[in-house]
Amino acid sequence: MTMSEQQSKSARQHWISVLAKADSKALQDQWQALAIEPEYQFIRKPEIGLTMMRGRVGGSGQPFNLGEMTLTRCAVRLASGSLGVSYVAGRNKAHALTAALADALLQDRDYQVALQEQLIAPLEAQLVAAKAEREAKASATKVDFFTLVRGED
């Protein structure tokens, strides 16, 4: 794998992750604001199913099957030929379609910069903010038990 393939793979992993985790309503709002209506063909219509979630015994040991989770997947091909796919936790078909379309367009250099700035960046900012809020709430419950010997950290 060449360096640039590696980079584009991780760039794609990044936007796929943001598109999957984004709040469904926020995704649709941002997407509609872009007013892009690409021509596309379904390779796989949005489809709801399950994936078996796996864990590791003791967190780092042998894998085991933890239980299933719902997810929705979709694949579209644009007129340009690029294939966009999505795998989104939950059962929201519209979310999966939009994520697949965005994934396809993001592979297109003509759209990439605009979509990164106007779709991925704002959605990611929301995810980051939500995470920071959760962390702050958890952090507020952090406790130092009374202790006789404890170095300052």
Add this chain to the structure above:
Amino acid sequence: MSVQVNSMNRGAVRSDLLMAGFDDAVQDAQKVFRKVLKAMSEPGTILTADLTDKTPGALNKSSWEIALTLFDADTKIWLSPTLAGDDVVVSNLRFHCQCPMVSEPAEADFALALADELPELKTLNWGNSEYPDQSTTLIVQVEAITNQVQDSDEGWCLTGPGIETERGLSAKGLPYSFRLDLVNSRKRFPLGVDCVFCADDQLVALPRSTEIKPSDNEDGIRNTTQQEAN
């Protein structure tokens, strides 16, 4: 990054080769499943599976639709050499079915083969006495299938569960040795291999419970009643 455990057949699927599967994955798969069920329960009955427009590579419509219906992440698939070497076939099967591919026919839940590339029957999994159902199901693409066997030297006369008296069947292009092995495999019932023959958009099933007799004098086994069957 976690270690991957689902790495049975890594290596990229070629996304440029992917084509649409069923238009309505749930309904269409149910329809084809019903056909396969009927074919299996009424051996020798020819049915039509014609729900897709295009098929990948050398797959014909009925075998492609059976694959879309029956193959999934829990079924191991063996492909005959031409199919296994064709990126279009492999990419689309992996994309639509997520099926792991195996290189040994004995490991396969389903073996999908062209008629002139059939694996020896004994190399497939015949199941075991506790779980005869764990055998390989063999799907074979043939030139043509017909119930008219009078003028065919490849004809069979079928009897057994799901056949009221008897039914004629001819699947064109099957090697002699395979036909012979299939007849002989009945001696090991309930172990054995269930077959589906696919020609274009037609399919017919030959489960292991069906007795097969050659309809001509081939192999010295004479069937006297086949002429009346047609």
Add this chain to the structure above:
Amino acid sequence: MYVAVKGGEKAIDNAHALMREQRRGDTAIAELSVEQIKQQLPLAVDRVMNEGSVYDPELAALALKQASGDSVEAIFLLRAYRTTLPRFGYSEPVDTEQMQIERRISGTFKDLPGGQVLGSTYDYTHRLLDFALLAEGDSALSEPEQASNNMGVLQSDLSANNVGVPQFPSEARTETKTSDKLEACPRVLELLNQEGLIEQSRADGEEDITPRDLTRQPVNYPAERAVRLQNLIRGDEGFLLSLSYASMRGYGDSHPFAGEMRSGLVSVELVPEELGFPIEIGEVMLTECEMVNQFHGSKDQPPQFTRGYGIAMGRAERKAMSVALVERALRAEELGEAVNYPTQDQEFVLSHTDCVSANGFVSHLKLPHYVDFQSELEMIRRLRKAASEASAQPSEDKADTAGEKI
């Protein structure tokens, strides 16, 4: 003799109508929405997800609503629904070390890297009914639980002035670190591992073994650890809780320490065939528990601690702990310990964890057994008749034969 019963359709329809009416309750009271259940009864939702073995809070909430709040019925509904969905393969194993910690405590170390994070918990509440919650819809008016721990560190003096921040007693906030950031939280048991005092969760260089999936293949005994764990995670919480209680009380050689408990969001990844690299599909709330047990060592191994591992969907601490306790008890045989109690017996435990199976088998007694019972009735009558005839007959060897007649 009774004959098989037919009909009753009308009665069944009416019974269902009555059930729906009772489920709805008084129509003068606003109907509960699925979203309300999801938001306001999240622990009930988590239990249904766990035992239904499908992570989808909305579906679990729907099932609870449909089942009038009966969790076993709701679990059954979710299990039934999952059978209608196609399986899109398996995720990569989740990495719980990267969990966004919401709660993380240890019963073995007071001071540990990352610290103890209480998160959202009922642990320090006084279990006094909070009548303020009866004040309809205005939870901000409710008095918060008196927060406290055994050292009396936390106090709360939420006055009428800070009505706007009901979640966070201001005192508690100032007592804790002011940073909004959490430090990294490495696994507690790894601290013991560094000294070699605890068994490793996997041997160095050990390859991954693809775990068998009990939803695809039935459990065979003895079952591998991965299969046992999968079974326990979808097992009935009450059953597992009682088993773990029993194992600690002496019916099992298990009285461990809670090495670590953590809850939080964990990212789930899978590798689609068409991509060939892992992608994130979303985040799930998980609770994980690792127990530390004593182990006296064997010929091959010096004494060291062993582990029991538990994990559960959602915020399900009791479940995760129970899984970890029973999981460890079931390791008795592989660790060369005596198997003396049901809690250590795989077949006893694993065959009876499933609430859907258990409920089904118990419930089947409600089905018509008219013919079966009739034959038993006949038999009892016959035996009693024979017995009374025998006792009516004066006989010298009556005492010896009485047993045989029955």
